[in-house]
Amino acid sequence: xxxKFDAGYFISEGVHSIFTHGFMSFAAVCMIVAxxxxxGSFTLLAVNLDNTLGxxxxxxxxxxxxxxxxxxxxxxxxQPKLAQVDNVSQLTFVTREAAxxxxxxxxxxxxxxxADLPDDTxxxxxxVHVVDxxxxxxxxxxxxxxxxxxxxxxxxxxxxxNGFVMVRNIATGxxxxxxxxxxxxxxxxxANTIKLATFYRREEIAIMKMCGATDGxxxxxxxxxxxxxGLVGALIAFFVQWGLYQMVAKLAIQGNGLSLVNxxxxxxxxxxxxxxxxxxxxxxxxxxxxxxxxxxLQV
Numbered sequence: 001x002x003x004k005f006d007a008g009y010f011i012s013e014g015v016h017s018i019f020t021h022g023f024m025s026f027a028a029v030c031m032i033v034a035x036x037x038x039x040g041s042f043t044l045l046a047v048n049l050d051n052t053l054g055x056x057x058x059x060x061x062x063x064x065x066x067x068x069x070x071x072x073x074x075x076x077x078x079q080p081k082l083a084q085v086d087n088v089s090q091l092t093f094v095t096r097e098a099a100x101x102x103x104x105x106x107x108x109x110x111x112x113x114x115a116d117l118p119d120d121t122x123x124x125x126x127x128v129h130v131v132d133x134x135x136x137x138x139x140x141x142x143x144x145x146x147x148x149x150x151x152x153x154x155x156x157x158x159x160x161x162n163g164f165v166m167v168r169n170i171a172t173g174x175x176x177x178x179x180x181x182x183x184x185x186x187x188x189x190x191a192n193t194i195k196l197a198t199f200y201r202r203e204e205i206a207i208m209k210m211c212g213a214t215d216g217x218x219x220x221x222x223x224x225x226x227x228x229x230g231l232v233g234a235l236i237a238f239f240v241q242w243g244l245y246q247m248v249a250k251l252a253i254q255g256n257g258l259s260l261v262n263x264x265x266x267x268x269x270x271x272x273x274x275x276x277x278x279x280x281x282x283x284x285x286x287x288x289x290x291x292x293x294x295x296x297l298q299v
Contacts, residue, residue: 010220010221010223010224011224013221013224014220014221014222014223014224014225014227014228015224015225015228017221017222017225018225018228018229025225025229028229028233028285028288029229029232029233029236030233031186031189031233032186032229032230032232032233032234032237032281032284032285033233033236033237033240035182035183035185035186035189035284036186036233036234036237036241036277036280036281037237037240037241037244038182039179039182039183039186039280040237040241040273040277041241041244042175042178042179042182043175043179044241044245044269045175046171046172046174046175047264047269048263048264049168049171050168050171050172051264061127061128061129062127062128062129062130062136062139062140062143062154062155062156063125063126063127063128063154063155063156064082064125064126064128064143064149064153064154065123065124065125065149065153065154065155066078066123066124066125066126066148066149066153067123067148067149067150067153068123070124070148072095072096072124074148075093075124075148076093078126078146078148078149079091079093079126081146081147081148082126082128082143082146082149085139085142085143085146086139086142087130087131087132087135087138087139087142088128088129088130088131088139088143089129089130089131090128090129091126091127091128091129092126092127092128093124093125093126094124094125094126094127095124096122096123096124099122099123099124099125100122103122128143133161133164133165134161134162134165136156136158136161137156137158139156140154140156140158183280183284186284187284187287187288187291192292205218205293218293219289219290219293222289222290222292222293223286223289223290225285225289226282226285226286226287226288226289226290227282227285227286228285229285230278230280230281230282230283230284230285230286231278231281231282231285233281233284233285234274234277234278234280234281234282235277235278237277237281238273238274238277241273241277242266242270245266246266249263249266
């Protein structure tokens with residue numbers, strides 16, 4: 001029984017075993033599909049939540065007020081200096097006249113009272129977007145150092161920014177923990193499912209061991225079997241997840257009118273999801289098979 005490595009033989013035996021123990025193979029595939037769907041749903045939820053928070057972060061801007069003594073031309077000339085500040089991603093100049101019009105438009109009920117305000121009531125300013133909102137306090141201090149701005153002339157909602165960061169970190173951490181727990185539980189369930197199928201072949205394994213077969217020679221057909229089951233389960237889970245995702249996304253869009261939630265298209269993530277599902281499915285299938293057969297190799 002000390003045969004050399006024969007890929008054709010191992011594949012043939014693995015495929016034959018799948019059909020010989022059809023019900024157990026079906027049960028294993030169903031468990032893999034269920035586990036991948038649960039893990040995939042949590043992961044996609046976390047990805048969309050992170051994307052939505054990212055969009056909200058991008059809208060969280062800073063206002064840089066320019067010194068009153070500077071003319072509009074001088075205020076505009078500060079843009080290159082402000083753009084050089086580390087962590088600044090985008091600058092938009094707003095004249096005092098435009099700022100006043102915007103102020104009035106947000107207070108329509110008070111327009112008669114504001115009608116006589118002179119155009120130079122407000123100051124020229126820049127709307128500033130940053131690369132990393134976690135560094136907003138540091139960026140605020142740097143912008144205040146630019147000549148023509150000065151101390152206390154930068155308004156940044158640092159508390160709100162920190163809130164976004166905290167929510168994002170918590171959501172990512174919870175998702176990672178849940179996926180990790182589900183992966184371990186999935187491996188355990190699949191291992192026990194395959195162990196039931198292996199139980200009926202314990203005598204065959206014992207005879208092969210007594211005839212001199214190595215552990216590797218006995219394990220390889222089970223590895224092939226587990227990998228095929230894992231990949232089949234991954235493909236089924238991929239398409240089922242696609243349908244579920246589209247259905248939930250449609251309901252979410254209808255429910256909130258896209259006021260806050262920006263849902264990522266499944267098609268944009270399809271190749272990555274397929275690769276991850278196949279990798280996890282194969283890992284669960286192979287890992288479960290090896291874990292299940294170890295007991296029966298101790299003859």
